[in-house]
Amino acid sequence: MHRRSSLAGLSLGTLLLAGCAGAPTDPDDETADRSATEYTVHQLGDSFTEPQWATAGQPTESAGVVARFESRDELRWLVDDRETTPEAVTAFVDETDFSSATLLYLQSVGPTGCYREIVVDEVVIDDNAITATASAVDTSEEGTFCTQALTYPSAFIRVTGDDLPAATRVTLTNGSGVTAEIDADAPLIDPDTLAGGVQPDGNPPAVPTALDCATDGFERHPTYVDNDSIEYGTLTNDDGASTFALRARTPGDAVDDLTFERGDEIEFRLVNVSSTYLTTGNEHKYNLHLQTENGWEEVRGTTGDADRLPYTDIGIGQPPGEGFTWSFELTEDGLLAGHAHEDDLTICPDLQPGRCRFAYWGVPDGHIAVQFDYVG
Numbered sequence: 001m002h003r004r005s006s007l008a009g010l011s012l013g014t015l016l017l018a019g020c021a022g023a024p025t026d027p028d029d030e031t032a033d034r035s036a037t038e039y040t041v042h043q044l045g046d047s048f049t050e051p052q053w054a055t056a057g058q059p060t061e062s063a064g065v066v067a068r069f070e071s072r073d074e075l076r077w078l079v080d081d082r083e084t085t086p087e088a089v090t091a092f093v094d095e096t097d098f099s100s101a102t103l104l105y106l107q108s109v110g111p112t113g114c115y116r117e118i119v120v121d122e123v124v125i126d127d128n129a130i131t132a133t134a135s136a137v138d139t140s141e142e143g144t145f146c147t148q149a150l151t152y153p154s155a156f157i158r159v160t161g162d163d164l165p166a167a168t169r170v171t172l173t174n175g176s177g178v179t180a181e182i183d184a185d186a187p188l189i190d191p192d193t194l195a196g197g198v199q200p201d202g203n204p205p206a207v208p209t210a211l212d213c214a215t216d217g218f219e220r221h222p223t224y225v226d227n228d229s230i231e232y233g234t235l236t237n238d239d240g241a242s243t244f245a246l247r248a249r250t251p252g253d254a255v256d257d258l259t260f261e262r263g264d265e266i267e268f269r270l271v272n273v274s275s276t277y278l279t280t281g282n283e284h285k286y287n288l289h290l291q292t293e294n295g296w297e298e299v300r301g302t303t304g305d306a307d308r309l310p311y312t313d314i315g316i317g318q319p320p321g322e323g324f325t326w327s328f329e330l331t332e333d334g335l336l337a338g339h340a341h342e343d344d345l346t347i348c349p350d351l352q353p354g355r356c357r358f359a360y361w362g363v364p365d366g367h368i369a370v371q372f373d374y375v376g
Contacts, residue, residue: 037123037124037125037159037161038159038160038161039120039123039157039158039159039160040157040158040160041118041120041155041156041157041158042088042089042092042155042156042157042158043116043117043118043153043155044089044153044154044155044156045116045153045154046110046113046115046116046117046151046152046153046154047151047152047153047154048113048149048150048151048152049152050150050152051065051107051152052189052193052271052321053065053107053188053189053190053193059109059150060109060111060150060174060175060176060178061178062109062174062178062180063108063172063173063174063178063179063180063182064106064107064108064109064136064172064174064180064182065105065106065107065182065188066104066105066106066168066170066172066182066183066184066186067104067105067184067188067275067320068102068103068104068105068168068184068185068275069102069103069104069105069275070098070102071098072093072094072096072098073277074276074277075093075103076277077277077317077319077320078105078319079093089156092156092158093156096158097160100160100161100162101158101159101160101161101164102130102158102159102164103156103157103158103159104130104132104156104157104158104159104168104170104184105154105155105156105275106118106120106134106154106155106156106157106170106172107152107153107154108134108135108136108152108153108154108172108173108174108175109136109150109151109152109174109175109176110136110137110138110150110151110152110153110174110175110176111150111175111176112138112146112147112148112149112151112175113146113147113148113149113151114138114139114140114144114146114147114151115136115137115138115139115151115153115175116139116151116153117136117137117139117153117155118134118135118136118137118153118154118155119134119135119136119137120132120133120134120155120157121133121134121135123157123159125159125161125164125165126165127165128165128167129165129167129168129169130159130164130165130167130168130169131168131169131170131171132157132168132169132170132171133170133171134155134157134170134171134172134173135172135173135174136153136173136174136175137153137175138175167183167184167185168183168184168185169181169182169183169184170182170184184275185241187241187242187273187274187275188273188274188275188320188321189245189271189273189320189321190273191233191234191242191245191273194245194247194269194271194273195247195249195256195269196247196248196249196256196267196269196370197247197248197249197256197257197258197370197372198232198233198246198247198248198370198371199232199233199258199370199371200258200259200355200371200372200373204291204354204355204373205259205353205354205355205373205374205375206352206353206354207291207292207293207354207355208290208292208293208352208354209292209293209294210292210293210294210297211290211292211297211299211348211349211352212349213301213348213349214348214349215303215346215348216303217303217304218301218302218303218346218348219301219302219303219304220297220298220300220301221287221298221300221301221302221309221345222298222309223287223289223296223298224285224287224361224367225287225359225361225367225369226366226367227295227296229366229367230359230366230367230368230369231366231367231368231369232368232369232370232371233245233246233247233368233370234246234273234368235363235365235366235367235368236365237364237365238365241274242273242274243272243273243274243278243363243364243365244270244271244272244273244274244278244280244323244363244368245270245271245273245368246268246269246270246271246358246360246368246369246370247268247269247271247370248266248267248268248358248370248371248372249266249267249269250264250265250266250267251265251266251267251327258371258372258373259372259373259375260330260372260373260374260375261330261374261375261376262330262331262351262374262376263329263330263331264329264330265327265328265329265330266327266328266330266372267325267326267327267328268325268326268327268358268370269323269324269325269326270323270324270325270360270363270368271321271322271323272318272319272320272321272322272323273320273321274320275320276320277317277318277319277320278317278318278363278364279315279316279317279318279364280315280316280318280323280324280362280363280364281311281313281314281315281316281361281362281363282311282312282314282316282340282362283324283326283362284311284339284340284341285311285360285361285362286326286358286359286360286361286362287357287358287359287361288300288335288356288357288358289356289357289358289359290352290354290355290356290357290374291354291355291356291357292354296357299335299347299351299356300335300336300345300346300347301345301346301347301348302341302344302345302346303346304344309341309344309345311340324360326358330351330374331351332346332347332350332351335347335351351374351376352374352376353374353375353376354373354374355371355372355373355374356371356372356373356374357369357370357371358370358371358372
């Protein structure tokens with residue numbers, strides 16, 4: 001059954017700063033002027049919580065993540081929770097003059113609990129980019145016992161200068177020696193690390209000729225998605241940057257098997273994978289389609305006026321790492337349960353075997369969808 005629609009997972013703001021409430025921050029921020037570049041490093045401490053950017057099952061293979069913030073507003077999801085954000089972190093952000101500076105956020109991974117800081121070796125500005133070299137480091141003294149658990153240290157870098165270039169590239173090394181050049185324009189969460197799948201392999205189990213309902217006065221729910229603007233799995237903006245990712249799976253199952261039988265549970269998860277706050281509509285703005293010889297057809301409808309099914313025009317702010325999760329039982333009633341128009345909608349004819357599509361039309365820059373096979 002559609003038991004609930006809720007924000008997906010743990011807030012990334014909490015996730016990124018999870019170790020900071022009781023962790024040491026650097027009270028004497030390091031300020032440097034190298035290669036005519038002024039920058040200040042503020043250590044955010046460490047966390048034992050695996051962040052969503054980490055490579056699933058093999059986090060030490062990831063060098064880390066880099067994000068860039070050009071305004072105080074872009075950071076509100078990360079530092080505005082007064083109960084979890086240390087005052088020193090909030091003060092550092094509030095002291096930043098974004099008219100002449102930018103903030104970089106770096107997080108990496110260390111093999112033990114003694115990796116608590118990100119050491120910045122160099123920051124350079126040229127005509128093309130801000131470039132930096134940094135690494136996760138063991139801050140313990142000789143002879144210290146280090147907890148044998150992965151830890152995720154992080155830091156802010158405030159870079160000051162006139163007409164700062166838009167590009168940012170950081171050569172980041174994790175505590176296991178893995179090094180990568182990371183572009184701050186890359187998604188904060190790699191869509192490839194998200195659980196679930198996008199499209200089944202092979203041919204659909206069936207392709208019905210069309211969906212024919214014998215109920216008098218039945219009208220199909222309008223299809224609000226545009227096939228020409230649909231992106232499967234990951235949505236990008238006009239600049240080609242990833243914004244949202246959508247995945248389908250069996251709840252709690254690590255296997256990306258997108259074939260389902262009648263009565264099975266299916267889960268769809270929409271996640272903001274970018275490093276900025278994005279806005280969606282409400283969670284009810286989706287279509288449920290079946291591929292027929294006439295193309296993609298909505299399986300739901302109403303015996304009333306389908307064009308009069310209202311959807312509230314509200315905006316919901318989605319911090320990085322958050323979004324919606326939908327869970328359904330694959331039955332006629334289960335696919336309707338929990339929807340805003342549950343009492344008005346019906347599925348007619350009954351669910352037919354074939355390739356299905358869940359398409360969400362409440363995102364900016366187009367529409368996003370995933371497919372799955374229903375074998376009955």
